[in-house]
Amino acid sequence: QTTEGYWQGVQKAGTLRCGAAVAPPYVMRDPATGEYSGFFADLCKEFADVLKVKPEFVDTTWDNIVAGLQAGKWDLSLALNRTPTRAMAVQFSIPAMEYQISLAYNKNNPKIAAGAASVADIDKAGVTLAVMSGTAQDKAISAAVKNATVMRLPGNDETRLAVTSKRADILVDASDTNQLFTQSNPEWAVALNPTPALAKQGVAFGLPHNLSAADVEVVDIFLEEKVATGHVDELIKKAVDDVLKGAK
Amino acid sequence: MTLDFSILLRFENALLLGLWMTLKLTVICIVLGCTLGFLVGLMRTSRNLALRAASGAYVEFFRGTPVLIQLFWIFFCLPLLLGVELSNMVSGVIALTLYMGAITSETFRASLKSIGREQLDACVALGLPKRAQVVNVVLPQAVLRAIPTLLSNCVSLFKESALVSAVGMADLMFVGQNISNNTARPVEVLTVVALIYFVIAFPLTRAVSLIEGRILKKLAI
Amino acid sequence: MTTSFSLPLVKMQALHKSYGNGAIQVLKGIDIEMKPGERVVVIGPSGSGKSTLLRVMMGLEQIDSGSVNFDGKPYISSDGAGRKTQIDTNVRRSIGMVFQHYTLFPHLNVLQNLILAPCKVRGEAKAKAAARAQALLERFGLGAKSKAYPAQLSGGQKQRVAIARALMLDPKLMLFDEVTSALDPELVSEVEQVILQLAAQDMPMMIVTHDMWFAKNIASRVIFCAGGVVVEDGPPEQVLGAPREERTKEFIDRVFHIKQ
Amino acid sequence: MTTSFSLPLVKMQALHKSYGNGAIQVLKGIDIEMKPGERVVVIGPSGSGKSTLLRVMMGLEQIDSGSVNFDGKPYISSDGAGRKTQIDTNVRRSIGMVFQHYTLFPHLNVLQNLILAPCKVRGEAKAKAAARAQALLERFGLGAKSKAYPAQLSGGQKQRVAIARALMLDPKLMLFDEVTSALDPELVSEVEQVILQLAAQDMPMMIVTHDMWFAKNIASRVIFCAGGVVVEDGPPEQVLGAPREERTKEFIDRVFHIKQ
Amino acid sequence: MNYTFDFNAVTLAPLLQGLWVSLQLTAAANVIGIVFGFALALLIMSPYRVLRLPFMLFVEFFRCTPAIVQIVWIFYCVPMLFDVFLDPVTMGIMALGLNLMAFNAEAYRASIQAVPREQLDAGIALGLNPLQRVLYIVFPTAFRASIPVLLTNGIVIFQQSALVAIVAIQDLMYQGKTLATETYRPIETFTVVALIYFAVSFPITQIVGLLERRRQILVS
């Protein structure tokens, strides 16, 4: 035999290494135990079951989630948005879900007009937008704003900290992620889904560049079924519930 | 705003786990880094020009660039270049060991240089063989003189190790930020994290001055 | 000693030595013959090459050209063609040297300083070397100090230990380079007494000193060096008391103030 | 000088001084009277308190009890009740001191070293002070060195500059603490000649030295201190040549080797 | 190795912009560190315990905690605790400046204490009053003696300034990270960034070495 499939190699190694950067409810990390949850983490565990190997989560940041995949530090990256530029560096599975970007902010913040609805409404000089560096929302918002300042921070922790500490005015993140944030800070945090939408992209597994079409297909077929049966939606609901429960 | 440090009690284990990672990383890199530093220190005083140039370039480069960029480079570039997979832990160890090696090699070089020529003259006058000169005279003095600075280097390494959080290693700093996000209590968490670093580093710096005094007295330098 | 008395112990011939690739000529042709039992005191202005001469004798320096024979055997030689100086390390072991600045090993105690060389060079048993060392220390009034570290000793004690250390290898010639000039005036005599004690046992030695009294009392012969050559060479009464050369006289007057 | 010749220039009374809160008693009751024009050489074993005595005179040290009068005026006093020593800084300005280790200011050149005090202390004009300084330097054979930095000078030159610097304030008393003992033997005499030159102009001085020849040539009076008290005090011929006290004799023999 | 390099992807313009910010941060932090570090040194050497202790604690705290913790703390916790909002670069300068102040204060203290006692004795013997002694003897010698350490600390702060990228100040490191994620060319980008840092630091370290060697010759 000339070429052995990538996943056979993973089976030989016995562990499936998943690069994980935090973005609730997609990927969450329990600070007390260091364990991962969230629906993409769950999907990963299920894929590991299919391969009959143990999943292993490798801590990383959004900045490095593509670089780490390129560097062979893990076998797949969790919750990666499908964008053309990324596709030149790594491969993608089919999307597990669609996502869109929302803007979360402090409702007492005078810089944000009451009726703000579009990106243009908030795109003013002096307004700071916090975003996780290297994410799809980073790319999208950077392309969309002209006057506001984009503040790129390494992770979910820092972006939320920036808005909480008023270092930034608006938190640009996936709408699901932001929803969790506003729900756990109901006193002051609100979110808006800008119209027209900033980006509608699929969220998928990122896969190494050198994977063969057959290897990619393994993941695609796995996901196809999970999406079609509504299993993914169940997982999302469970993750959101977990977060909201934890916040209380 | 009102501060509430009690929420941290819930995360005692997490902080300890992060600290454990920090300490593990620090200790491993101290051992490897000192060994590397000693060898490089010897190379830098060698008569061989190539050895001297290579070791000099290594030291100057690592002392002349931010540790953060060294970490990024070793985490994401080295595996690509070498074509091998390196785990986070291995990458972290490589990066911090190279950093530690560069700074300790300077320490060893200085302590080797501080052994006066008279000591070597005395060795020759006593007819000591080369091996005894190195093993019984030069080495013990060089190590003794290097100890205080080596300890300071260890404290520096301990502090610099916090940077691995930026490449996603779950050390004390990383865990701290993680908790602060989950609890929305950054002030309390970050303050406690800073205090933990302080509580470990401060006694070490005190020890440095104590030991320095002793060694200076003993060697009457 | 096995040498017959007619043979010279040291025979230096046309020694040339420079520093910095010939930039600073320090020894410009030194010929000295020294008989066994002689105690040669070398005096001369600062920078005249006295220390260099002793260091060459000890095999610590390369030479440009010339040769030294010791005890009838060739010891140091250089053909002047830029090749490395040939030094016979076996011969070198029969010469001991004490320096101006106490060069004890600071991390070893007195006893360890004394037995390091015998154990490492001659493979002597530790216990035996320690016994010899203790005896030497007693003789020099340092019996109680064998466990002390150099930093705990006075300058005079350090120099006496340094002398004892050199004697542990039973040298056939001792070199002393201004061994008292870093000492407090009061400590000078305790060190000089020890050297005088050695002299009484006919130990051959070459001594550089600025101490007039000591020079007079220890020398069997005095050599005055200046500008890298031997200017005057003779018994102490002559060189120190009634020098024949004008340069010697001028130097003695200036440094020793004795004539005023 | 305005003082009448019968008045003492310095009058120390019952000086007591200890270090470490009384742990080390260094001066145990010193009474010395010094007449104008006298040149007092102080000798004594190491640790006997000679430097301490000079430092007290210079107002550099607190004392436990006793007093010093200078030129008829109270200068230093302490009541022994643990209160701070009273030092009259105006009187202090009429005393100059030169130390064993060259204490030139390394960041100033020779001229700047000399004019610092006159300009800052007495508010003298820079040009005038510089002219005086240059004249002094010429007198000491250092005319060409006024722009040099201390690191570029030999030890002997440094000490001569230090002496010139002290003289810039026209002191009525000069203190010299082993000013030649850190020098190469050859450089000693150039410094001693400068001090002898001052002596020829009747400058009152107190000198600590271990140089026998210098002591004999400069002293109008020699004081031997030991154990914190004055043991013997008299003309140089007596104290150095035929000491009356056993301790003085023993010390002179040991340090100066003169009798052998 | 089957990697093909493509340095064309690395556009220098944003990196140089970032370098400019890094240099500004470094320069401003150094001004703070050199000037206020000296005042701090005097405070930690004060004869009064009540004055000395809090400032010693300040110095030790900055010397014994990671710079990244300090930066993150100052960036997020200071606004939350004290309700002050300064622009990011100012905050960065503050964080780096405070850090450098602590290290420079130590350097000053060491060299002030290293002024030999004899120098002060000579000052007294020449009739200089205490203020004049400090002004004309202690300051000049101590300051000169600390120059190599101050320069070294200055370079270290230039390198530490890379940490502000983590709080999104647009310095060289930040621009490098952005470029690396935009182009997916981390090797080339990080290599160029490292070389830029090195190109700035290296000449200064050489100067420090030179100064130190010259000082040793002067002192001996």
Ligand SMILES: Nc1ncnc2c1ncn2[C@@H]1O[C@H](COP(=O)(O)OP(=O)(O)OP(=O)(O)O)[C@@H](O)[C@H]1O
């Ligand atoms: N390692 C060296 N490199 C260059 N020049 C040297 C070295 N050692 C000595 N010299 C020079 O050689 C000359 C002779 O020095 P040496 O130490 O032999 O003189 P000396 O007679 O012992 O003087 P002193 O009485 O001061 O000890 C001096 O001019 C000195 O500067």
Ligand SMILES: Nc1ncnc2c1ncn2[C@@H]1O[C@H](COP(=O)(O)OP(=O)(O)OP(=O)(O)O)[C@@H](O)[C@H]1O
């Ligand atoms: N600052 C100090 N603190 C404690 N003890 C001191 C101090 N200065 C001097 N002493 C002690 O006081 C004693 C007298 O010292 P001093 O320097 O006056 O002696 P000295 O006669 O000048 O000796 P030497 O000939 O060695 O210069 C010594 O025992 C010394 O150890």
Ligand SMILES: [Mg+2]
């Ligand atoms: Mg010499």
Ligand SMILES: [Mg+2]
């Ligand atoms: Mg003294």
